[in-house]
Structure formats: C-alpha cells, structure tokens
Amino acid sequence: MQKSVLIAMSGGIDSSVAAYILKEQGYKVTGVNFWFFGDEKPHKELEQFCTKTGLELIFYDARELFHEEVIGYFNSYHLKGLTPSPCAHCNPNVKWKLLTDIADKYGIDHIATGHYIRIVKKGGTARIFKGSDMKKDQSYFLWNLDQDVLTRAITPLGEYLKADIKKIAKRLGFDFLNKNKESSGLCFAAGRSCSDMLMDYIPDIKDKIPKGNVLDRKGNIVGTHKGYIYYTIGQKRDLNLLTDKKLCVVEIDAGNNILIADTWQSLYIKEFVAGDTSFINPQALGTSKEIQTMVRGFGLNPSGNCTIETNGGLLKVKLDEPAWAVAPGQPVVFYNEDELLGGGIVKSKR
Secondary structure: OOOEEEEEOOOOHHHHHHHHHHHHOOOEEEEEEEEOOOOOOOOHHHHHHHHHHOOEEEEEEOHHHHHHHHHHHHHHHHHOOOOOOHHHHHHHHHHHHHHHHHHHHOOOOEEEOOOOEEEEEEOOEEEEEEOOOOOOOOHHHHOOOOHHHHOOEEOOOOOOOHHHHHHHHHHOOOHHHHHOOOOOOOOOOOOOOHHHHHHHHOOOHHHHOOOEEEEOOOOOEEEEEOOHHHOOOOOOOOOEEOOOOOOEEEEEEHHHOEEEEEOHHHHEEEEEEEEEEEEOOOHHHHHOOOEEEEOOOOOEOOOOOEEEEEEOOEEEEEEEEEEEOOOOOOEEEEEEOOEEEEEEEEEEOO
C-alpha cells in the first residue's frame, strides 16, 4: 500500500525539491503552506510548482497560533531580560505540531520538512544527526522534538548538499526556485530590527520601559540606556557611557531597568546552568566522553568538549574551553560528533 506524507512547503527551493524527492521515492505527497504572518496569502510560484509536479497543496492559516506562541514568546522573553530563540520555540510548538495535527486530520502516515538533517530510526526510536551539508545543518533548532514526532518524520535533504538541490531544480526546469531569495534570520522580522519589532508588538513600550542607568559591577553609574528591553548580553551599541572604557552589557536587571556593564573579556565563561531540558538520546550523556555544546546567537560557541552534572531538573555544564556571551534564555544544545543528543535553556552563568 502506498504510504502518504505531508510536507511543510514554504515556496523555497529546499522544501519544493524535498517534496519532489519524496514523490520520486513513491510516496503520495501532500504539501502544506503555513500562513504565519502578514496580510497576503503568498507563493503563486508554489502553486505553479505543485501543479507541474502533480502534488496536492493545502494552505493553512496559522497566524493566530504563530502570534500567540512565537510572537508571545519573543515578547515575554525580552520583557524578562532574556535572550529568546524563536526558531527553537516555533519548531515543536507550531511547525511540527501543526504538521502532526493536519496529518492526523487527513489520515496521512508521515510528516516531512526541507530541513538539512538526518533522522535515523532503529528499534522504535528515532535519533537526529547533522545534515551532510554542514553549512546548511539545522539540527540546532530541533533539540526539543519528541519521539512521537521524530518516529513519524522524514527529512529527505539530510543526505544532500545545497549545490545538489540547486542542480535538481535546474534539471527539472524549476529555475524560478533558484531565483527565490533564501530566508535568513527571523522569518517575521521583514527587515525590521529587534527594537522596531518590540515597539510594534508591545503597546506603549516607551512608557512602560523608560531610559535607565548603566552600572559597573561595583554599583557605580557609568552611563544610561534607552530601556533594558532593547539590549542583549555582549551588546556595545546604544550605550550612552560616561567613561572612555570599552564596555558592553554583561547582565540585565529587568525588574529595576538596569544594565550592568563590564569589559567584553569578562564575558568568557567555562560553566553555566541549564534547565527545561529535553533529550533525544539521553543514554549518550552517560556513555560518551566527547560531548560538544553549541549556543548560537550573539556570542561565540565554545570549542572542545564539556562535562555535564545533573542537579534535580538542572544541568551544570562545564566547558573545556570558554564560551563568550552566553545569555540566559538561549538554548544550549549537546552533540556527540554528528548526533544531536538534546538540549536545554541557559538559566545562569553559575
């Protein structure tokens, strides 16, 4: 019996070619285009592609859920003085959740995306590995997917390089896919800065969060800022300092609208605490001697390995080599070579 699969299709080259590959592999393919934000239903080219390839296509208005889950999360983290990762939050709570729900509604066997990752299934469980194209690997944002999703998921681009996908599109006569601008950064930013988005999303933000003081670690006033919500750990821009010293934000006190500033060298750390953990392969934590960490964002990822100590629901992460500008709120993700083990949220630097 022919197996069916529902694939998320953005209208870009990756998900489009992924859908074509699945069809060539013998699946009955249905595409779903999620309408996450904006006023216009997008992607006439996506309809053109699906018509040419004989794929069914569903348009799904997910704007309400996206605004509630992703924009709401983005706002709340900034209000708390934390550094959010909207993509890591969106994947389990919106994108993959909707894929699963819609597949269930239509009686579709599998779910798929155009992510450059590999999912390996064995003995009723699934594990995630980095994609063959390391420059395009997207495993970092998928650390908190559960087994109910992963055992059902297919990611056909995991074994491909981006260059291969472009060649396939050209060979099939879908050159227009190569011309589409590749997405980067926050999908809902639409060219806006973080400050602009916060002003759009939070009513009367300037009245709620006025200008405040910048202090050094001893509590001395060394400058002013335009409101704590517009800053992140490691930021130097937009600080109105009263000193010639080169300082950056090292702590955010949201409750008192205060920023703590120090030298950028002071942001190197070799240990921190993480919580809200989720592990795809927890067994590897106790058996592997080589566990690497990744903390993507404004700071720099640590090189080398780490050791992990459990303390209740928290993890104490000790790094072999220091990381710079690790910020509370960011995801920390653990790997054993190419395998994604799981991750959590940075809670504190000690």
